[in-house]
Amino acid sequence: MxxxxxxxxxxxxxxxxxxxxxxxxxxxxxxxxxxxxxxxxxxxxxxxxxxxxxxxxxxxxxxxxxxxxxxxxxxxxxxxxxxxxxxxxxxxxxxxxxxxxxxxxGLLDTPWRAEFISAESLSDKAESKATLLRNAFSLSPTKAIAAAWVHATALGIYQLFLNGARVGNDELTPGWTSYRHHLLYQTYDVTGMLNQGENVIGAELGAGWFKGDMGFSRHRNYYGEQTALLCQLVIQYDDGSRQVVGSDRSWRGSDSAREFAEIYDGERFDARRVQVGWSQTDFNDASWRAVSIVDWDNHTLKAQGAGTVRQMERLAAKALIITPQGDKVLDFGQNMSGWVAFRVRGKAGDKVVLRHFETLDANGNVYLDNLRTARQTTEYFLKGEGDETWHPRFSWQGFRYVKVEEFPGELDLSQFTAIVIHSNMAATGHFSCSNPELNQLHHNILWGLKSNFVDVPTDCPQRDERLGWTGDAQIFCRTASYLMQTQTFFAKWLVDLKADQTPEGGVPHVIPDILTGHCDQDKFLAEGGTHSATGWADAAVVNPWTMYLMYGDKRVLENQYASMKGWVDFMQTHSDNDIWRYKLQFGDWVALDAQEGSYFGATPEDLICTAWYANSTQLLAKTAKVLERTDDHRYYDALHERIVERFRQRFFTADGDMTARTQTAHILALCFNLVPDALRERTANTLVELLHQHDGHLVTGFLGTPYFCHALSQNQHPKEAWSLLLKDDFPSWLYQVKAGATTIWEHWDGIKPDGSMWSPDMNSFNHYAYGAVGEWLYRTVAGMEADETAPGFKHIVISPLPGGGLSWMDARYQSIYGDIAVNWQAQKGRVVLTFRIPANTTATVKLPAAREIITGGSLNFAHDNGEWSAHCGSGEYRVEYLPDESVDLTYTD
Missing domain, CATH: 2.60.40.10 (Immunoglobulins)
Structure with a gap:
C-alpha cells in the first residue's frame, strides 16, 4: 500500500x-x-x-x-x-x-508597529538582575477572537506571559546570534490565552549573551548595555478585522525577584520579592517605572520557525553521596546541560544553594578547578509558604553532580530533578552492537551533542567559555547530522559565520565572534589574532557542504557561497607559492605528540594548513559545479590541482616518504587525496607503522583524530581501524568509557590513569570533538553513505564493515526520504546482512570484505575491483556471504 x-x-x-x-x-x-x-x-x-x-x-x-x-x-x-x-x-x-x-x-514585509522597550537605563550596564515589563490592554467585548499571534524578541533573554500564563515553551529565547547583523524573533499562537475585554501581557528579561558576562576574558556588554523587549500581538476577529498591541512607551517596568542571572555563574532568586499576579489584570502597577525606548535596526530581524531551545528530558537523581570531605553531593548519573529543579519547604529567608560540577576527584571529593571562573551556582531564598518548587530560567549549567551547599531540612532524592535542555532537533540516528563499551561510546557521543547544541555549537557547557568554536563544529558536523536533524541548527549558525567574517574573508575562531577586540590578556590570541586558523575557519566550507550532502538542499550552498568563496580566496591571498599559513594556528590541537606543556601537536603547521587549503578549495569547486557557476568551477578546480601538486612537491621526499613522520600528516594526506596514486599503499603502510610505534594507540589531536579510522579502513587496513577503535587503555575512546565517562572528554587524559587531572585551565569532560568517530560508526561500520551526485541519500551506498570481534550490529538513519536500516550478524562462519532502503530512492550495495556471496536474494552481485556490488531499489533485502580473512568476528550458532 x-x-x-x-x-x-x-x-x-x-x-x-x-x-x-x-x-x-x-x-x-x-x-x-x-x-x-x-x-x-x-x-x-x-x-x-x-x-x-x-x-x-x-x-x-x-x-x-x-x-x-x-x-x-x-x-x-x-x-x-x-x-x-x-x-x-x-x-x-x-x-x-x-x-x-x-x-x-511571521510579519513578512509588514512593518513592525512595536518598539524595543527597556526597564533598564544605561547606568544598569554592569547589572545582572532580571527585569519585568507589563502592559494592560483591551479587546473588543463583542467580537469573537478567530486567531491571535504574538511575535517577540529581545536584546537579552526573555520569557513572555499573557494573563498570568507563560507563552510558549521555548527557553533562552531569542538565542545567541551576531545581534547587530542577525536577530531572531519567535512567533506563538495565543488564541486560547486571550479574554474578551481586559488583558495583560508581560515579560521577564535577563542579560543573557547580549549584555552579560561572557568569554574567558570575562567582558560584558558585547552587543549593548540595556536589555529590551520587542513584542507585537496580532488579534484577528471573526469579522475579518485585526487589532495590534505592541511594546511601546505605555508599558511599565520593575525589577524581578531574579536578583542575579548570568550564563556562567547561575542565578539568585528571592521568592519573598515575587510580585504575585504581576502579569494579570487585577495587579496594581502604580509603583512601577516608565520604560525607555532602545534604538535598534529592525532590518536585522528574521523569523525563527524552528530550532529553539527546549526542555527535552528529565533525569532523576541517582544517588546522594557524602564525600570524604563531608560534602553532600547529588549524582544524576549523566553529564548534561540544563537545570536542577527542586522542591523545598522551610521558613521565609531559608536558603537553597546548589553548585554544579562534572566530576569527583581521585579521592571522591568535589572537583571544581576545571570550571575556572564559572560559579555554576543557583541560590534560592524561600518565601516560607508550604512546598516551593523552582529552577533557573536565564542561565544553564553543565554538570553531572551537584554539591548541596545549603538546603533546609533533610535531603530526599525525590526532591530533585535534572532538566535537560538543548536545541529542538529530531533524533535521526540509532546504533547498537554486541559490544557494550561501543554502545556506551555511542551514548557518550550523543550526549556530547545534546550538551553542546544549546542554540550554538559550543565547545563545552560548563566553564567560562561555551563559545561556538568553529573547529569543534566543523569536526563534528557529519557525526551530528547522523545523530540528529541538524539542518535548521547549522543553517542558523552559518548565517552568523557569514556575518562575522572579516572584509577580506577571514573566519573568526568562534561564532558568534566575541573574541575580536577582547583578548588583550590572552597571549596567544593577542599576538596571533582571533580569526583564520586552519581546520577552524574551514567550517565556512565544510559545514555547508556537509549540510548539502546530508539533506540535499542547494539553498545552504547558495546562501553561504560568498562566505565559502571568501574563505578560500583569503587563503589564496595569504599563501606563498600555494603553501598556506597565517598568523596563529592551532594545528593538531592538544595532540599527544606535542612537546611537554604545549597544546600544539608535532605535525608542521604549513603541512596541515596546505592540506586543508586543498580540501576546502576542492569542496568550493564542487559547490560551484552544483550551483552551475561554470567559471568558478573551472578556476577553483584548477587551483585545487595546483595546490595538490605543490603539496606533493613540498611534503613528500624524492624517495616517496612524507617529510613529517606523524600520524596526522599521513592521515590528512590520505583522506584529502593528496598522496600520489603510486605512493598510496606506501603512505598507508607508514601510517600503520606509526600506529604500531605507539602500541596501536593514537597520538593525534583535533585535526587528525576524526579521520584516523577512515584513513585506515579506506586503505586496506580495516583490522587496524577496528583495533584502534577498540583500544581501552590510555589513550583511547574506550579508556574514557572504562573510566566511567558519560560524554566525550576534551583531552585523552582528562583523568589520567593514576586518577590525577589534566591541567585545570582547559579540561572539559563534555567536549564533543573527539566524538567525531561516530561518523565512522555510521558511514563505515554500518556502511550508510551518501552519494554526492545524488545528495540527501537520494542514492545510498550500503557498504558495511563487519569486524572488531562483534557478533552483530544494528543501525538506522532517518533520512529525508525515510528510514535507512542496516543490520549484520555473524552466524556459522558467514555474515548475514539485512538492510532497508526507503521508497523513492535507490542504492548500491558494496561488500569489500566479502569472499563469496552465498545468498544474494533478488540482487545480482558482480565482482569488480576486488569487491562484490549490486544495485537495488527501495525495499528490504537479505544477503549472506563468506567474509574474507580481514574480518574479525565472533560467530554464533
Whole structure:
C-alpha cells in the first residue's frame, strides 16, 4: 500500500514563524520494492479542511519528493497555513491525501508597529538582575477572537506571559546570534490565552549573551548595555478585522525577584520579592517605572520557525553521596546541560544553594578547578509558604553532580530533578552492537551533542567559555547530522559565520565572534589574532557542504557561497607559492605528540594548513559545479590541482616518504587525496607503522583524530581501524568509557590513569570533538553513505564493515526520504546482512570484505575491483556471504 507518512517544511515537521514559503518534502511508505514516485499533487490552504485553497498544483509528473521550491501565492503575515500531498508511483498505485503539515507566517514585509522597550537605563550596564515589563490592554467585548499571534524578541533573554500564563515553551529565547547583523524573533499562537475585554501581557528579561558576562576574558556588554523587549500581538476577529498591541512607551517596568542571572555563574532568586499576579489584570502597577525606548535596526530581524531551545528530558537523581570531605553531593548519573529543579519547604529567608560540577576527584571529593571562573551556582531564598518548587530560567549549567551547599531540612532524592535542555532537533540516528563499551561510546557521543547544541555549537557547557568554536563544529558536523536533524541548527549558525567574517574573508575562531577586540590578556590570541586558523575557519566550507550532502538542499550552498568563496580566496591571498599559513594556528590541537606543556601537536603547521587549503578549495569547486557557476568551477578546480601538486612537491621526499613522520600528516594526506596514486599503499603502510610505534594507540589531536579510522579502513587496513577503535587503555575512546565517562572528554587524559587531572585551565569532560568517530560508526561500520551526485541519500551506498570481534550490529538513519536500516550478524562462519532502503530512492550495495556471496536474494552481485556490488531499489533485502580473512568476528550458532 502506498502512502505519504508526513510532510516536511525546511526539513521540519511544522514551522511557527517564517519569512518566506519553505521548501517542501515528504516521506513515502510502501510495502513494495523498487518504488519510485511518478507524480505528486500538493495543496495549501488557510483552513484545516482545505476548503480555502491558496495553492493547488494539480498533478505534477515528477519523481522529486524533497526540497521542492514552490511558487505559492504571496503569503499573509500572522497566518496559519496547511499543506497536504498525494502521490502516485511507478507501479500503478496512488496514495490518499497525507496528514497535513502546518506553517505559520511571521510579519513578512509588514512593518513592525512595536518598539524595543527597556526597564533598564544605561547606568544598569554592569547589572545582572532580571527585569519585568507589563502592559494592560483591551479587546473588543463583542467580537469573537478567530486567531491571535504574538511575535517577540529581545536584546537579552526573555520569557513572555499573557494573563498570568507563560507563552510558549521555548527557553533562552531569542538565542545567541551576531545581534547587530542577525536577530531572531519567535512567533506563538495565543488564541486560547486571550479574554474578551481586559488583558495583560508581560515579560521577564535577563542579560543573557547580549549584555552579560561572557568569554574567558570575562567582558560584558558585547552587543549593548540595556536589555529590551520587542513584542507585537496580532488579534484577528471573526469579522475579518485585526487589532495590534505592541511594546511601546505605555508599558511599565520593575525589577524581578531574579536578583542575579548570568550564563556562567547561575542565578539568585528571592521568592519573598515575587510580585504575585504581576502579569494579570487585577495587579496594581502604580509603583512601577516608565520604560525607555532602545534604538535598534529592525532590518536585522528574521523569523525563527524552528530550532529553539527546549526542555527535552528529565533525569532523576541517582544517588546522594557524602564525600570524604563531608560534602553532600547529588549524582544524576549523566553529564548534561540544563537545570536542577527542586522542591523545598522551610521558613521565609531559608536558603537553597546548589553548585554544579562534572566530576569527583581521585579521592571522591568535589572537583571544581576545571570550571575556572564559572560559579555554576543557583541560590534560592524561600518565601516560607508550604512546598516551593523552582529552577533557573536565564542561565544553564553543565554538570553531572551537584554539591548541596545549603538546603533546609533533610535531603530526599525525590526532591530533585535534572532538566535537560538543548536545541529542538529530531533524533535521526540509532546504533547498537554486541559490544557494550561501543554502545556506551555511542551514548557518550550523543550526549556530547545534546550538551553542546544549546542554540550554538559550543565547545563545552560548563566553564567560562561555551563559545561556538568553529573547529569543534566543523569536526563534528557529519557525526551530528547522523545523530540528529541538524539542518535548521547549522543553517542558523552559518548565517552568523557569514556575518562575522572579516572584509577580506577571514573566519573568526568562534561564532558568534566575541573574541575580536577582547583578548588583550590572552597571549596567544593577542599576538596571533582571533580569526583564520586552519581546520577552524574551514567550517565556512565544510559545514555547508556537509549540510548539502546530508539533506540535499542547494539553498545552504547558495546562501553561504560568498562566505565559502571568501574563505578560500583569503587563503589564496595569504599563501606563498600555494603553501598556506597565517598568523596563529592551532594545528593538531592538544595532540599527544606535542612537546611537554604545549597544546600544539608535532605535525608542521604549513603541512596541515596546505592540506586543508586543498580540501576546502576542492569542496568550493564542487559547490560551484552544483550551483552551475561554470567559471568558478573551472578556476577553483584548477587551483585545487595546483595546490595538490605543490603539496606533493613540498611534503613528500624524492624517495616517496612524507617529510613529517606523524600520524596526522599521513592521515590528512590520505583522506584529502593528496598522496600520489603510486605512493598510496606506501603512505598507508607508514601510517600503520606509526600506529604500531605507539602500541596501536593514537597520538593525534583535533585535526587528525576524526579521520584516523577512515584513513585506515579506506586503505586496506580495516583490522587496524577496528583495533584502534577498540583500544581501552590510555589513550583511547574506550579508556574514557572504562573510566566511567558519560560524554566525550576534551583531552585523552582528562583523568589520567593514576586518577590525577589534566591541567585545570582547559579540561572539559563534555567536549564533543573527539566524538567525531561516530561518523565512522555510521558511514563505515554500518556502511550508510551518501552519494554526492545524488545528495540527501537520494542514492545510498550500503557498504558495511563487519569486524572488531562483534557478533552483530544494528543501525538506522532517518533520512529525508525515510528510514535507512542496516543490520549484520555473524552466524556459522558467514555474515548475514539485512538492510532497508526507503521508497523513492535507490542504492548500491558494496561488500569489500566479502569472499563469496552465498545468498544474494533478488540482487545480482558482480565482482569488480576486488569487491562484490549490486544495485537495488527501495525495499528490504537479505544477503549472506563468506567474509574474507580481514574480518574479525565472533560467530554464533
Amino acid at each position: 502506498l502512502s505519504v507518512s508526513h510532510i516536511t517544511l525546511d526539513g521540519e515537521a511544522t514551522l511557527c514563524g517564517v519569512d518566506r514559503f519553505p521548501v517542501v518534502g515528504w516521506k513515502i511508505d510502501s510495502d513494495r520494492r523498487d518504488v519510485l514516485q511518478r507524480s505528486w499533487h500538493l495543496q495549501c490552504s488557510t483552513s484545516a479542511d482545505f476548503s480555502a485553497l491558496i495553492f493547488d498544483s494539480g498533478e505534477v509528473i515528477s519523481a522529486q519528493s524533497s526540497n521542492l521550491e514552490l511558487e505559492v501565492t504571496p503569503l499573509l503575515s500572522s497566518t496559519r497555513y496547511y499543506l497536504r500531498v498525494r502521490i502516485s508511483d511507478n507501479q500503478g498505485e496512488s496514495s490518499g491525501w497525507s496528514p497535513s503539515s502546518e506553517l505559520v507566517t
